[in-house]
Amino acid sequence: MLEQKPILIRSGTLVTMNPRREVLEADLLIAGGRITQIAKSISPRGDEEIIEAKGRWVIPGLIQAHTHLCQALFRGQADDMLLLDWLKKRIWPLEAAHSPESLRRSAQVGLLEMQLSGTTSILDMGTIHHSHILFEEAERSGMRYWGGKCLMDLKGSSGLLYQERGESLKESEDLIKTWHGKSERLSYAIAPRFAVSCSEKLLKEVVALQHKHSVLVHTHASESLEEIALIRKRTGKTNVDYLQSLGLLGPQTVIVHGVHLTAKELRAMVKTQTPLVHCPSSNLKLASGIAPIEHYRQQGLVLGLGSDGAPCNNSMDPFIEMRLAALIQKPKFGPQALPARYALEMATLGGAQLLGRSHDLGSLEEGKMADVVVVDRSHPSVATVECPYSALVYSCLGRDVEHVFIGGQAVVLDKTHQVYNQQQVIAEAQESLTQLRRRAFTQ
Numbered sequence: 001m002l003e004q005k006p007i008l009i010r011s012g013t014l015v016t017m018n019p020r021r022e023v024l025e026a027d028l029l030i031a032g033g034r035i036t037q038i039a040k041s042i043s044p045r046g047d048e049e050i051i052e053a054k055g056r057w058v059i060p061g062l063i064q065a066h067t068h069l070c071q072a073l074f075r076g077q078a079d080d081m082l083l084l085d086w087l088k089k090r091i092w093p094l095e096a097a098h099s100p101e102s103l104r105r106s107a108q109v110g111l112l113e114m115q116l117s118g119t120t121s122i123l124d125m126g127t128i129h130h131s132h133i134l135f136e137e138a139e140r141s142g143m144r145y146w147g148g149k150c151l152m153d154l155k156g157s158s159g160l161l162y163q164e165r166g167e168s169l170k171e172s173e174d175l176i177k178t179w180h181g182k183s184e185r186l187s188y189a190i191a192p193r194f195a196v197s198c199s200e201k202l203l204k205e206v207v208a209l210q211h212k213h214s215v216l217v218h219t220h221a222s223e224s225l226e227e228i229a230l231i232r233k234r235t236g237k238t239n240v241d242y243l244q245s246l247g248l249l250g251p252q253t254v255i256v257h258g259v260h261l262t263a264k265e266l267r268a269m270v271k272t273q274t275p276l277v278h279c280p281s282s283n284l285k286l287a288s289g290i291a292p293i294e295h296y297r298q299q300g301l302v303l304g305l306g307s308d309g310a311p312c313n314n315s316m317d318p319f320i321e322m323r324l325a326a327l328i329q330k331p332k333f334g335p336q337a338l339p340a341r342y343a344l345e346m347a348t349l350g351g352a353q354l355l356g357r358s359h360d361l362g363s364l365e366e367g368k369m370a371d372v373v374v375v376d377r378s379h380p381s382v383a384t385v386e387c388p389y390s391a392l393v394y395s396c397l398g399r400d401v402e403h404v405f406i407g408g409q410a411v412v413l414d415k416t417h418q419v420y421n422q423q424q425v426i427a428e429a430q431e432s433l434t435q436l437r438r439r440a441f442t443q
């Protein structure tokens with residue numbers, strides 16, 4: 001990558017999320033991909049790009065801790081269904097019908113949407129084939145990316161996405177060797193889809209592969225009661241309990257959903273520092289349930305926030321997810337549960353911790369990576385709100401994001417993506433979707 005010019009973001013209101021949670025009227029200097037200085041007033045040296053941020057919030061880049069770029073093209077193709085039907089009748093046939101081209105266009109549309117709305121890091125679950133394309137597009141877009149191909153080796157419960165265990169593990173390891181750490185922004189995460197579709201042997205070998213390469217494991221668990229019943233019938237254990245028995249719990253295993261954790265499972269996750277990704281929209285839309293996140297938080301669980309794939313949400317706007325995460329805890333735990341500031345913590349510091357990157361992501365502090373988002377405050381729904389946490393969580397939307405920097409690279413400027421041509425990406429995605437649907441459902 002070409003050496004980037006230093007960037008001086010001037011006169012913004014910095015919602016730092018630093019240990020003291022300071023909100024500062026200050027300048028912020030970016031050089032060499034990192035935040036090098038935060039001060040009341042920084043004199044330009046003359047070689048910087050100047051970004052005027054007066055009257056705007058400047059926040060840490062938002063971390064999307066669970067998504068499926070491969071499904072971005074399926075938005076609106078699978079509404080109002082229960083999880084297992086949703087997967088078997090719509091999502092898996094569509095994933096199986098992906099060509100390299102349709103997968104690329106799906107990734108582009110997802111990355112475009114997420115970056116325009118302030119997302120700077122994602123943890124992504126791929127599909128079975130063509131996984132290198134997701135890394136190629138992540139690299140091209142400038143996204144800070146953790147991802148990996150999906151593993152599904154139980155024939156009866158994997159539909160068209162079944163892949164033999166040895167082959168899927170070999171492909172995973174090849175992808176790790178090619179992509180993990182290829183650049184500072186690309187990391188691999190081994191992705192057994194969920195225990196329903198994975199053999200015990202596969203899951204044990206996932207643990208071995210994880211230890212060999214020291215990479216994340218990323219899996220769904222305890223999402224719906226139907227899924228939990230299937231695991232109990234097969235193994236005699238509840239879902240996370242089963243994963244623990246295979247040695248999967250730990251700080252490097254990211255569990256997604258955890259809507260129906262037992263007290264024992266919650267204790268085990270806290271004890272082993274296994275993080276959980278909360279996906280409130282997805283859990284509501286698929287009628288999976290409302291995860292008692294306020295309770296999990298009080299017990300000390302590491303928590304991040306995810307939108308999940310586009311067809312179970314159907315938006316990947318992190319502001320919607322923060323708002324919903326805060327709101328849905330209140331009927332059960334009271335109005336003070338999951339306050340706005342904590343919702344923002346989940347989408348910044350929580351995500352950073354979950355990805356093992358607390359030391360250099362998740363807050364605006366000198367020395368950390370320059371993943372920085374500037375949020376416009378001129379919309380009538382935001383303009384008069386003084387408390388930044390209230391504004392950002394309850395009033396803002398992705399539409400308010402003005403500039404996005406990832407590792408100091410300007411990915412979005414003035415609400416315009418700097419890599420993708422938005423009209424072209426959308427037109428090509430539309431064309432690919434028409435062909436993809438034909439391949440998936442008319443053969």
Ligand SMILES: [Zn+2]
Nearest residue numbers: 068220308309
């Ligand atoms: Zn998911």
